[in-house]
Amino acid sequence: MQRVGFVVYPGFSIMALAAVPAFEVGNLVADEATYEISFVSEHGGPVRTSAGLNVETEAFGETAFDTLIVGGGTFVRPSTPGLVALVQRAAAQTRRVAAICTGAFVLGEAGLLDGRRVTTHWMHARELQKQFPKCSADVDCIYINDGPIWTSAGMSAGIDLALALIEADLGQEVARAVAKKLVLYHRRAGGQSQFSxxxxxxxxxxxxxxxxxxxxxxxxxxxxxxxxxxxxxxxxxxxxxxxxxxxxxxxxxxxxxxxxxxxxxxxxxxxxxxxxxxxxxxxxxxxxxxxxxxxxxxxxxxxxxxxxxxxxxxxxx
CATH class of the missing domain: 1.10.10.60 (Homeodomain-like)
Incomplete structure (x- = not known):
């Protein structure tokens, strides 16, 4: 069983949750409970999205996660010191850490982007590079995997990121089957341009x-x-x-x-x-x-x- 911790904070975008069903369907396709999903936050309890929906969460504890995913928000806001510390602590005992869209800024504040090639939504890539000059922000990618750090572009790219994580775990055929059940053609390649x-x-x-x-x-x-x-x-x-x-x-x-x-x-x-x-x-x-x-x-x-x-x-x- 792989524990997936989905990190949220006040004002995160509900669109970031679009990545979650990929792991649910992954369990169905693999015909076994490969992933156990938890929604976690700094203090636990209901966390309000930017659209006004409350998501019930668990407080960060001593639970170790296999995969930690930080959701993004419509706007970039400084993280609380507590959230940064929690992400740092969790990352130290997590196999891989991912961020969707502006969630990359949380990873940057936690020092996890230093020396890494990363991406985020093209509107915020320049600011990401400015705030965290030790990383290499590539605006022209759907998602990037650099070692244990995974980052994706805008919110819909979080689905591509989730499919890539599933493919890394369970293989290409499972990932394709998940995409098909989600009525997607297949995940986009990581190097594909964000622009049309x-x-x-x-x-x-x-x-x-x-x-x-x-x-x-x-x-x-x-x-x-x-x-x-x-x-x-x-x-x-x-x-x-x-x-x-x-x-x-x-x-x-x-x-x-x-x-x-x-x-x-x-x-x-x-x-x-x-x-x-x-x-x-x-x-x-x-x-x-x-x-x-x-x-x-x-x-x-x-x-x-x-x-x-x-x-x-x-x-x-």
């Missing part, structure tokens, strides 16, 4: 959104302004004007960003040669793709692939 180009573009009208969807489905094509305008049922001149007004980008720049995103996913998830990736995502050649990667990420495709492979290897995948 389509979400970032945030088209306001159905016509521009249709053009973007068409572009994403046809990245292997040249995708001229005329072709995109036809998909949007607008004249090329009107399309360019409306597209820039809604997205703040030119159609050509938006298409390049979509190509880079698709190419990055292929680099992370496949072993296709770089020339093949460039061809499938519409880049004229590998050099053009390399220049686009440098503009977008400051790194060439080979480094992106190596980092993604390293994250998977570190997780034992």
């Amino acid at each position: 180009t389509l979400l970032e573009l945030d088209a306001k009208s159905d016509r521009i959104q249709s053009a973007l969807t068409y572009a994403k489905q046809n990245l292997h094509r040249p995708l001229s302004v005329e072709e995109l305008a036809e998909a949007a049922r607008l004249s090329p001149r009107q399309f360019s004007r409306v597209f820039h007004a809604e997205t703040g980008q030119s159609p050509a720049k938006a298409v390049e960003n979509l190509r880079v995103e698709a190419a990055r996913v292929l680099m992370e998830r496949s072993r296709h040669p770089i020339d093949t990736v460039a061809d499938q995502t519409g880049f004229a050649d590998r050099n053009r793709m390399r220049r686009a990667f440098l503009r977008a990420f400051g790194q060439p495709p080979q480094v992106i692939r190596r980092n993604a492979r390293g994250a998977l290897d570190a997780a034992g995948l």
Whole structure:
């Protein structure tokens, strides 16, 4: 039996609890009680989430946990000295410690991030690095495993983190079965970007959104302004004007960003040669793709692939 202690504190986000069902379902899939889940807090009793829901908890005691998970909050607030001390003490006798979203700040206050590569929600990554300069905050990951310390990005990434923990314990097939029962495709790879180009573009009208969807489905094509305008049922001149007004980008720049995103996913998830990736995502050649990667990420495709492979290897995948 592995005891999982889920640490909460006043004002934590209810979304952090989304990671809990993964362990419940893990027990069902494994057909044995592998995980025993406890909700713990500094003083015990009801702890109020930022949404107003009270969660009943146990006070930290002498119980040893196999896995300690610190939930995150919508806002970053200093932890109480008591909470920091409790996390420090518990971590000393815990196999692994994880944090969801801004829960990483609690680990930082406890000194657990020093010398570690970590992540958190992209909105707070810069502040995490500033407050805890001895860590290396990587904004561009869904989750990171560095030794006994696991950290995840925004709240939904806590589910990916939980699935990764289960996979490390019970194997890939169990984790896949858990994801299926949770109606998830599967957990996202740790090195996957937190960002989505389509979400970032945030088209306001159905016509521009249709053009973007068409572009994403046809990245292997040249995708001229005329072709995109036809998909949007607008004249090329009107399309360019409306597209820039809604997205703040030119159609050509938006298409390049979509190509880079698709190419990055292929680099992370496949072993296709770089020339093949460039061809499938519409880049004229590998050099053009390399220049686009440098503009977008400051790194060439080979480094992106190596980092993604390293994250998977570190997780034992």
